[in-house]
Amino acid sequence: MNTTPRNCSARSAPHFRGDPGKNSSRIAKAGLFLLLLFGGALAFAGTAQAHASVVESSPSDGTRLKAAPAEVSITFDEPVTLGSLGYLRVTDQTGRRVDTGAAFHPGNDGSKIANKLKPGLGDGTYTESFRIISADSHPVAGVVRFVVGNGVLTATSVSxxxxxxxxxxxxxxxxxxxxxxxxxxxxxxxxxTVWPQGRDDRRAVRIVWTGWAMATAGAVAELLLQGPYAAGTGLSKVADWSLLDGTLHTDYGQFHCGRLLILGALGVLLGSALQPVRRRAWFEDAAWPLLIGVAITYSATGHAETTNPRWLSLTADVLHLCAMSAWVGGLVLVVGALLPRREPDELRTALPVFSRVAFTAVVTLAVTGTYAAWRGIGSLRAILGTDYGRLVSLKVLLFLGLIAVADLSRRTVQRRLVRMPLAYANTDAAGTEVAAAEDSALDPVEHERMRRGVLVEVVLAALVLAATAVLVDQPRGREALAAQDRAAVSGSAPLGDGRSVTVTVEPGVHGPVTAAVALSPGTKATGVTATALQPAKKIGPIPIKLTANGTDLYGSDSVNLPAAGTWVFSLVVSTGTFDAITVDVKIRLN
Incomplete structure (x- = not known):
């Protein structure tokens, strides 16, 4: 057995020295440029914060008024962002705009948007279409309808x-x-920390700078894409300055400018710290708060920002991101640089520490991930009933597979690089100590097995990150279920001779709703009346006033159906002076 100790730095320095330092110098300059550029953007852009759902509107949805109001308004549960990305527009039944200009916050109330209407508006249906940006950067859109005079409440055609x-x-x-x-x-x-020799390894340094470049490019691309994303436009608007300016005046833009500032500072720091074969500098400890600062900018522009208690959600999310980064980044360095070097001293020093850090990260991910899943999904029905729930379930399965593979690697490290050297702890013989070091290193089979296992971990981690990237774009379980429950519901019944009638209720939840009755073509009805009742709870019959809206269509004003469950809509379809067809249509409201 060769008893000459192998020193990683001495052997590999001639091969790698020079290139890492040159790259680090270039990236440090790029980091300084980011500090200057996005520091200015952050200084000159104003702030705005938003996340909201509609709590009321004036006029209320489905309301019939004697005369048109001078102003319409919509109130949200928290402040909202308008700027150049949001709007509140009012149109009549022909699609002609009847508002006087851009929407505004009345009385500087950030939770309310309003718009003034043109004077002298006649009878008919008017539709308020709005779009605002929430605090988690997602656009929220909707419509409110009201009727003036004897007009008919028509269904909206807004997408x-x-x-x-x-x-x-x-x-x-x-x-x-x-x-x-x-x-x-x-x-x-x-x-x-434990593997300073890696600073002299081109592969290790390249991995770190690749991460820095990806994070930086991703932040810039997100800034450019947020405007078209929030405005609902295509990629052709990426270079639209007005959209970018609107983004910079939101919390989303502010935090992304902050992220780029922090990444710039981190680039300057790492450009000096990752020089080949150098002693540890005092300023290297600043890397930890900078990395945490980057994590905060992710959390502050996602779902965690809009969940109460906010401090707990943000703390859990930042811990989740930091644990993910420490584990996954460490994994890539191990499989891409540490293991290929095959240096027993380095393996024996770095792998046990990485194994302990990875275990701590897994526990942190499990705890914070469980909290985030419970917070986001909200109910068992949302697990498989929403895209968010299904994506979370997929992420959990991938994470469990990741843990299983990681556990195999951890056992190998514990067996070969941690426990075995203890058998030689009491000896003073230099030769015996060297033998212990050699025996405790990974043999070629174990080395290859571990390399493949860690590579599988990296692939699974990439898939988990992909699921996370899509999750950010999805409404959470509670929100998705609420939207699904509010979707319009319909029911049909035959009228005989191939004819039928369809009743559509909107929204699909109990409370104030509107009903639309559609007769199949050729029914030739002279009129339709309707009542609603819920026999199970002995509610009703509640009369529903229908107004003709064309040959085969009838619409109602807002009517209150006060309970969830199956409602029976009893219709009387008059087909002549003395002829009528009575039919029941059942519709379930949430």
Missing amino acids: SGTTNGVTSAVFDVVRWVSYGGFALLGGVWLLL
Whole structure:
């Protein structure tokens, strides 16, 4: 057995020295540029914060008024962002705009948006279409309808989609790049603590700078894409300055400028710290608060920002991101640089520490991830009943697979690099100590097995990050279920001779609703009357006033159906002076 100790730095320095330092110098200059550029953007852009759902409107949805109001308004549960990305527009039944200009916050009340109407508006249906930006950066859109005079409350033709599909898909990819960059960047803790020899390894330094570049490019791309994403437009508007300016005046833009500032400072620090074969400098400890600061900018522009208690949600999310970055970044450095060097001294020093850190990170991820899942999904029905719940379930399965593979690697490290050297702890013979070091190193089979296992961990971690990037774009379980429950519901019944009638109730939840009755073509009805009752709770019959809106369509004003459950809509369809058809249509309201 060769008893000559192998020193990593002495052997590998001639091969790698020079290139890492040159790259680090370039990135440090780029970091200084980011500090100057986005420091200015952060200084000159104003602040705005937002996350909201509608709590009331004036006029209320479905209301019939004797005369048109001078102003319409919508109130949210928290302040909202308008700027150049949001709006409140009012149109008549022909689609002609009847508001006088841009929406505003009346009385500087950030939780309310309003718009003034043109004078002299006649009878008819008017639709208020709004779009605002929430605190988690997602656009929220909707409509409110009201009727003036003897007009008919018509169904709205406004699309329910709030984002452009291509823009949203590209945004998912950009978020994955951004998260992946932060994950790689977090692995720098190995180079700054237990594996300083890695600073002299081109592969290790390249991994860290790749993470820095991905995180930086991702942040810039997110800033550019947020405007078209929030405005519901295509990628052709990426270079639209007005949209970018609107983004910079939101919390989302502010935090992204802050992220780029922090990344710039981190680039300057690492450009000096990651020089080949150098002693540890005092300023290297500043890397930890800077990395935590980057994590905070992710959490402050996501779901955690809009969940109470806010301090707990943000703390848990930051811990989750930091644990992910320390684990995944460390994994990539281990499989991409540490293991290929095959240096027993380095393996024996770095792998046991990484194993302990990884275990701590897994526990942190499990605890914070469980809290986030419970917070976001909200109910058992949302697990498989919403896209958010299904994505969380997929993420959990991938995470469990990741833990299983990681446990195999951890056992190998514990068996070969931690426990075995203890057998030689009491000897003073130099030769015996060297033998212990050699025996405790990984043999070629174990080395290859561990390398493949860690590579599988990296792939699974990349898939988990992809699921996370898509999750950020999804409404959470409670929100998704609420939207699904409020979707319009319909029921049909035959009238005989191939004819039928369909009743549509909107929203699909109990309380104030509107009803629309559609007769199949050729029914030739002279009139329709309707009542609603719920036999199970002995409610009703409640009369529903219907107004003709064309040959085969009838609409109602707002009517209060006070309980959830199955409602029976009893219709009388008059087909002549003395002829009528009576039919019941059952519809379930949430």
